[in-house]
Amino acid sequence: MLSSIRPVFISGNIHMGGATTFLINLGRELSKTGQEYLFISLSLTDNTANDFVEHGIGCSLPPHRAMIFEDRMLWALRLINNFNPTHIVACLGPESFEVLRYIPNGLKRFALVQSDDPCVYRALGSYAEVLDGVAGVSKAICKKLSLDERLSRGFIGFQPYGVESPGVKKRAMLRDRTPSDPLKIVYLGRLIHEQKRVRVFPMILERMKSSNIPFEWIIAGDGPDRTWLEAAMKTDVAHQRVVFLGALPYAGVTTVLSNSDVMLLASDYEGLPLSLLEAMHHGVVPVVSDLESGISDLVDESCGIRVTVDRIDDYSAAILRLHRDRTLLERMSVSSQTRATSLYSAKAMAQRWMDMFRANRATEARWPLKQRITHPILQPGSWYYREPIRSCRRIIRWLGFDRS
Numbered sequence: 001m002l003s004s005i006r007p008v009f010i011s012g013n014i015h016m017g018g019a020t021t022f023l024i025n026l027g028r029e030l031s032k033t034g035q036e037y038l039f040i041s042l043s044l045t046d047n048t049a050n051d052f053v054e055h056g057i058g059c060s061l062p063p064h065r066a067m068i069f070e071d072r073m074l075w076a077l078r079l080i081n082n083f084n085p086t087h088i089v090a091c092l093g094p095e096s097f098e099v100l101r102y103i104p105n106g107l108k109r110f111a112l113v114q115s116d117d118p119c120v121y122r123a124l125g126s127y128a129e130v131l132d133g134v135a136g137v138s139k140a141i142c143k144k145l146s147l148d149e150r151l152s153r154g155f156i157g158f159q160p161y162g163v164e165s166p167g168v169k170k171r172a173m174l175r176d177r178t179p180s181d182p183l184k185i186v187y188l189g190r191l192i193h194e195q196k197r198v199r200v201f202p203m204i205l206e207r208m209k210s211s212n213i214p215f216e217w218i219i220a221g222d223g224p225d226r227t228w229l230e231a232a233m234k235t236d237v238a239h240q241r242v243v244f245l246g247a248l249p250y251a252g253v254t255t256v257l258s259n260s261d262v263m264l265l266a267s268d269y270e271g272l273p274l275s276l277l278e279a280m281h282h283g284v285v286p287v288v289s290d291l292e293s294g295i296s297d298l299v300d301e302s303c304g305i306r307v308t309v310d311r312i313d314d315y316s317a318a319i320l321r322l323h324r325d326r327t328l329l330e331r332m333s334v335s336s337q338t339r340a341t342s343l344y345s346a347k348a349m350a351q352r353w354m355d356m357f358r359a360n361r362a363t364e365a366r367w368p369l370k371q372r373i374t375h376p377i378l379q380p381g382s383w384y385y386r387e388p389i390r391s392c393r394r395i396i397r398w399l400g401f402d403r404s
Contacts, residue, residue, distance in 0.1 A: 005357045006036055008085045010076065012093025013043035019092040019114055021274050022161055024250060027057035029164070029350035038083045042072050042095045066397040069095070070373040070390065077102055077371060086362035089135075094123055098376055100130045106365030108132045108357070112159065113141050115271040116293040117195075125150045126377050133360060135159040137272040138294030157356045160297070161274050162349025163281050165341045166254060182214040182239065183323040186260040186284065188253065188275040191223035197266045198225050200312050202232040204264070205242065207316035213323050214239040220256055222247040257282040261329060262322055264288075268309050270295055280304075280340035283333040287318045298344070303335040 009023060023039055030037050039052070039059040052059040060079055062072050076099055080088065088103050090096035090111045100109045111124055113136045124134065125148055133155030136142040146152050193199040201219075208215060219229070219242065226244065233242045248256065253275075263279040265288040272294030276286055286304035288295050299306055305318040322329045375385035383389060 005087065005354065006038075006083065006085045007087040007089060007353070007357060008038040008040065008080050008083060009089045009091055010040045010042065010096040010099050011091045012095045013041055021250065021278070022114070023059070023091070024052060024057060025161070025163055025346045026350060026353065027052070027059075029162075029346045031056060033350070035350075035354070038079065038085065040076050040079060042076060042093075042099075065400075066394070068390070068393045068397055069376070070385065071394075073098060073102065073373045074371065081367050087357050087360070094376060094378055097124065097127045100127060101377065102371055102373070103130070104365040104367050106363040108360045108362045110135060110155075110157075110356075110360075113137070113145065113271070115195075116141050116144070116269050116291075121145075121148065123378060128153070133157060133356075135356065137161055138297055140293040140296070141271060155356075155360055157352075159352055159356070160294070160344060160349070161272050161277055162344050162346040163274070163278050163340070164346040165281055166258065180214070182216050182241075183319070184259055184261040185215055185217040185264055185319065186220065186256060186262070186279065187218070187264050188220045188248075188256065188279070189265075189273075191219070191221050191226040191229060193225055195267055195269055196223075197268055198223075198229060200266050200315075201229060201264075203312050204266075204316045204319075205233050205235075207313060208319065209235060209240055211316075211320055212240075213320065215319075215323070216241045216243065218243050218245060218256060218260065220245040220248050220253070253278060254282070257284055260284045261333075262287055262319055264315065264319070265295075266307075266309075266312075266315055267291070269293065272297065277340055277344055280336040281344075283337040285322060285329060285332045285336055287315060287322070298340070300339075303332050303339050 011019060011023065027037065027039060039057065041059055041061050062075055067075065085107060087108045087110065088100060090100055092114065097111060103109050109131055110133045111127065111131055113120055113124065113134060116138065121144060128150035131154055134145050134151050135157040136145055137160050139158060142156055142158050145156050190196055191198050230244055235242055257279050260279065261284065263276060263284045263286050265273060265276055265286065267289050270291055270293050276288065277298065280286065280298070280303070286299050288299055288304060288306055289309045290306035295306065307314045307318055375382040
């Protein structure tokens with residue numbers, strides 16, 4: 001067995017979202033302990049690389065945009081081989097799973113499941129033969145992984161996210177505002193109806209407008225439904241505002257959350273929403289879908305309000321209740337922050353990963369002298385990955401016609 005632990009974490013991309021924030025938090029914590037690690041993104045079309053740099057975290061990106069899939073695979077494998085790793089974790093997307101196919105036996109290969117999505121389970125099952133284990137960010141995900149014959153043969157680990165605490169007891173320090181003061185509501189995430197159900201927001205807004213309560217609803221994020229939402233979520237009075245901030249750098253998230261009272265999340269499926277966890281670390285009270293997955297792990301009646309997914313009016317009713325009962329709001333705020341900081345710290349998250357690696361020791365591995373990349377496992381026999389099409393794809397990429 002190899003004596004030291006040298007993990008590699010691979011992501012299909014590092015677009016801003018929970019999967020990327022997870023890597024930032026983990027990398028920051030591993031760096032504090034002097035632990036060596038390697039982060040790799042297989043996509044160069046990322047706008048969050050600076051967030052890694054600002055936190056002193058290294059993340060390797062493809063050297064140029066003209067690299068096709070096969071080139072990116074070979075580039076990543078060379079990096080991994082040179083790093084001399086012990087454990088490889090595929091974090092996000094089929095391309096990250098693809099890398100595991102070319103990792104030699106002896107090294108421990110894991111996949112991390114971050115969304116309770118049937119499509120993810122189906123895709124992951126196709127890679128069962130090259131997996132030594134899987135990990136899920138919620139108990140519900142781990143339970144579903146254990147019910148899959150293909151995946152249950154290996155190690156299954158529970159790896160919830162962790163967040164670095166802001167270190168400020170905001171709600172305990174000051175909460176003397178009254179219902180005459182605007183309630184600060186926040187949504188932080190992708191602006192897309194699939195999964196996040198953002199197209200129910202205008203319906204929630206109409207109920208709140210009719211109540212005539214003062215509020216400011218901050219919507220931070222970007223996505224295909226942003227233009228539609230901006231057109232649909234208009235207000236007519238000064239004491240009721242909806243503000244779209246667009247995509248935020250990671251450093252900007254803290255500023256928004258530190259000035260928020262309530263976080264709204266109306267998703268119809270999730271893993272362990274990292275934006276929700278971050279909000280709770282800041283004492284923001286969740287009004288969220290009552291999902292079996294990570295939300296039920298994180299939110300109970302002491303620290304937030306869970307709403308039956310399809311009862312749209314109940315989301316606005318919960319927000320109105322918190323607005324009118326500021327004592328309840330403050331009590332839930334303190335409980336929210338206490339629960340998140342005590343159970344979901346970044347330090348505890350890093351320790352869980354290291355414990356999992358120690359429990360699954362790697363052995364010496366022999367890398368092949370030359371590796372040949374074939375078609376992705378989810379596209380069997382595809383002509384797209386054969387010559388001369390492969391050469392044509394490279395030319396098209398070099399000419400800049402294909403930015404995918």
